[in-house]
Amino acid sequence: MAEKRIRVLVAKPGLDGHDRGAKVIARSLRDAGMEVIYTGLRQTPEQIVAAAIQEDVDVVAMSLLSGAHNHLFPKVVELLKEKNAEDILVLGGGVIPEADIPFLKERGIAEIFTPGTPTGKVVKFIRDKIGEKV
Amino acid sequence: MELVQRARQGDRRALARLITLVENEAPEAVEALQELYLFTGKAQVIGITGPPGSGKSTLTDKLVKELRKEKKKVAVIAVDPTSPFTGGAILGDRIRMSDLNLDEDVYIRSMGTRGSLGGLSAATSAATKVLDACDFDYVFIETVGVGQSEVDIVKAADTTIVVMVPGLGDDIQAIKAGILEIGDFFVVNKADRDGANRVALELRMMLDLNEQKLVWQPPVLMSVANQNQGIAEIVAGIKDHFTYLKESGELAIKRRERLEKELLEIVSKKIYRQIADKVQREGKLKQYLDSLMKKETDPYTLVKVILQDVIKT
Ligand SMILES: Nc1nc2c(ncn2[C@@H]2O[C@H](COP(=O)(O)OP(=O)(O)OP(=O)(O)O)[C@@H](O)[C@H]2O)c(=O)[nH]1
Ligand SMILES: [Mg+2]
Numbered sequence: 385m386a387e388k389r390i391r392v393l394v395a396k397p398g399l400d401g402h403d404r405g406a407k408v409i410a411r412s413l414r415d416a417g418m419e420v421i422y423t424g425l426r427q428t429p430e431q432i433v434a435a436a437i438q439e440d441v442d443v444v445a446m447s448l449l450s451g452a453h454n455h456l457f458p459k460v461v462e463l464l465k466e467k468n469a470e471d472i473l474v475l476g477g478g479v480i481p482e483a484d485i486p487f488l489k490e491r492g493i494a495e496i497f498t499p500g501t502p503t504g505k506v507v508k509f510i511r512d513k514i515g516e517k518v
Numbered sequence: 519m520e521l522v523q524r525a526r527q528g529d530r531r532a533l534a535r536l537i538t539l540v541e542n543e544a545p546e547a548v549e550a551l552q553e554l555y556l557f558t559g560k561a562q563v564i565g566i567t568g569p570p571g572s573g574k575s576t577l578t579d580k581l582v583k584e585l586r587k588e589k590k591k592v593a594v595i596a597v598d599p600t601s602p603f604t605g606g607a608i609l610g611d612r613i614r615m616s617d618l619n620l621d622e623d624v625y626i627r628s629m630g631t632r633g634s635l636g637g638l639s640a641a642t643s644a645a646t647k648v649l650d651a652c653d654f655d656y657v658f659i660e661t662v663g664v665g666q667s668e669v670d671i672v673k674a675a676d677t678t679i680v681v682m683v684p685g686l687g688d689d690i691q692a693i694k695a696g697i698l699e700i701g702d703f704f705v706v707n708k709a710d711r712d713g714a715n716r717v718a719l720e721l722r723m724m725l726d727l728n729e730q731k732l733v734w735q736p737p738v739l740m741s742v743a744n745q746n747q748g749i750a751e752i753v754a755g756i757k758d759h760f761t762y763l764k765e766s767g768e769l770a771i772k773r774r775e776r777l778e779k780e781l782l783e784i785v786s787k788k789i790y791r792q793i794a795d796k797v798q799r800e801g802k803l804k805q806y807l808d809s810l811m812k813k814e815t816d817p818y819t820l821v822k823v824i825l826q827d828v829i830k831t
Contacts, residue, residue, distance in 0.1 A: 411608070414606035416604065417604045419609060419630050421628050422609065430620055431616055435612060435616075439628060
């Protein structure tokens with residue numbers, strides 16, 4: 385049997401046009417041996433969820449700078465649930481105030497990584513959560 | 519298999535899961551492919567190949583949209599290279615197809631090559647069968663943009679489109695090695711750029727010199743994919759080619775040849791695994807290698823011993 389790989393959808397919801405952070409994380413996940421599906425800028429939660437399902441990913445990682453995280457991140461979790469895909473791990477990153485983090489976690493986002501988080505930490509988090517499944 | 523039933527009823531999650539099983543060569547994949555085989559053979563499989571950045575994904579996106587006007591069900595497999603060092607990959611072809619995400623009758627799947635050379639992954643063919651059996655009318659396969667002879671696509675596709683662009687320098691020559699033979703038609707994309715006409719002309723000249731294919735003359739078309747120009751003509755060409763394949767009997771011949779290759783490939787893989795497992799399990803491999811290193815025997819003698827050993831059991 386061929387080796388299984390962790391598959392991650394890296395998405396950039398919202399309207400801001402900066403995908404540097406998303407690209408950095410995409411590269412470090414690739415370097416950690418994962419398959420990263422990169423979907424580009426300005427994705428709606430609906431598009432993200434549809435792509436996540438078609439690609440059968442283990443993880444959806446979103447990065448956001450525009451401040452709409454309290455709406456967009458939980459929306460993705462909700463839509464995944466609607467599609468019976470709540471087993472997909474949802475991660476958030478970007479400029480997110482500390483104060484918002486408890487709310488986001490309560491709404492089903494597994495972890496929030498703020499700027500400056502070493503990418504190795506994200507890799508480790510995914511491996512720990514998905515590792516036993518894959 | 520429940521997953522197969524769900525996938526055939528249009529459950530996208532089930533379909534996606536099936537393809538993952540196939541990609542990972544999971545034991546369940548065999549059972550699934552057994553059940554699905556009966557339903558295969560209807561879809562037209564279209565390979566899109568060409569140099570990196572030539573517009574393969576953009577073109578695919580537009581071709582799919584054109585076919586969607588006729589309510590056809592369309593699937594896309596987009597292959598990107600896996601890093602040979604880490605086994606990881608960044609699969610970015612979807613970026614050009616994001617408007618298709620929400621269309622329920624379109625399915626797009628990104629795949630890493632996972633160590634295969636030749637522009638596809640080992641599982642691409644099997645994944646194509648899954649999609650075919652799930653009633654997609656068209657299955658597009660976008661190969662890795664390696665620019666050299668991506669011969670594998672010919673083994674997987676009914677119709678192969680080679681995408682070229684102006685500005686590759688004077689050496690269409692360099693790229694053409696092997697590529698003239700694999701194209702059922704050629705698209706000069708980025709025709710908004712200088713030199714497109716010349717590329718098309720050169721291609722036509724080289725195709726005229728190529729006397730192998732007399733019946734089907736590969737057309738050379740032009741497009742500006744990002745502006746949706748030339749797309750309807752390519753779709754018409756895709757359909758013409760399928761009609762030609764069917765009417766000439768070439769489709770049956772192609773598919774028969776493909777089945778032969780696949781069958782023998784599965785057999786040899788299976789035999790290889792059985793022998794390799796047995797040799798490993800009984801701990802004989804180490805012993806064999808020791809005696810080879812000491813020159814007590816040679817590999818050819820050992821192969822005979824190993825094969826006899828397997829046949830006996
Ligand atoms: N000027 C021009 N640009 C185009 C045309 N078609 C595509 N592009 C652009 O070319 C770039 C590459 O397009 P892709 O569709 O990603 O090319 P690709 O062949 O799929 O690339 P790889 O998968 O990386 O090999 C993008 O920026 C497109 O917008 C065209 O007809 N004219
Ligand atoms: Mg591409």
